[in-house]
Amino acid sequence: xxxxxxxxxxxxxxxxxxxxxNCTYSDRGSQxxxxxxxxxxxxxxxxxxxxxxxxxxxxxxxxxxxxxSQYVSLLIRxxxxxxxxxxLCAVPSGGYQKVTxxxxxxxxxxx
Amino acid sequence: xxQVTQNPRYLITVTGKKLTVTCSQNMNHEYMSxxxxxxxxxxxxxxxxxxVEVTDKGDVPEGYKVSRKEKRNFPLILExxxxxxxxxxxxxxxxxxxxxxxxxxxxxxxxxxxxxx
Numbered sequence: 709x710x711x712x713x714x715x716x717x718x719x720x721x722x723x724x725x726x727x728x729x730n731c732t733y734s735d736r737g738s739q740x741x742x743x744x745x746x747x748x749x750x751x752x753x754x755x756x757x758x759x760x761x762x763x764x765x766x767x768x769x770x771x772x773x774x775x776x777s778q779y780v781s782l783l784i785r786x787x788x789x790x791x792x793x794x795x796l797c798a799v800p801s802g803g804y805q806k807v808t809x810x811x812x813x814x815x816x817x818x819x
Numbered sequence: 820x821x822q823v824t825q826n827p828r829y830l831i832t833v834t835g836k837k838l839t840v841t842c843s844q845n846m847n848h849e850y851m852s853x854x855x856x857x858x859x860x861x862x863x864x865x866x867x868x869x870x871v872e873v874t875d876k877g878d879v880p881e882g883y884k885v886s887r888k889e890k891r892n893f894p895l896i897l898e899x900x901x902x903x904x905x906x907x908x909x910x911x912x913x914x915x916x917x918x919x920x921x922x923x924x925x926x927x928x929x930x931x932x933x934x935x936x
Contacts (some may be wrong), residue, residue: 748870
């Protein structure tokens, strides 16, 4: 089992809809979780991080963490064409020094 | 401007010719890391450094070397590049929290696209 798994997509949603991106992880000791957005040809940039079980909201983005089930998700409300990108889940491990990224989910928002 | 810089941005080289990709950050971050990104495999960590003179292997260290003689610089060295090292390379840095925990966001450089023929 991979340490961090994401569905590669592409996930296509119409403009204005909610996009739901999921990530599962294998290390039960993981404490922090990060979502990065990467536009084609660009470097990743952080959009959300979450440490505690439950939901964390920031504008149109909501991160959801369920440690018992070992998954973290990212919801994007009112999706815009500018949200079209690859979304990477990142989980520190190995004593919080190593960072493992998922392979990313490509999101396409259709106007 | 706070940033991570990488040079060169693009490099085409031949098998066996030693090369160095430089990485520099101006944010006084303790933690620095190198990743390679390949289609279908995502970002994979090559090496990381918690501070000056402290480096450790990531998930794919074979064929690479690093050094951390200064806090701001973290060069990636390919002593004898091979075609399977053709990839997009990213350098990243972040501050560290208490007890060396890297619990903050990583700031990525613009990437270096390396082709080894």
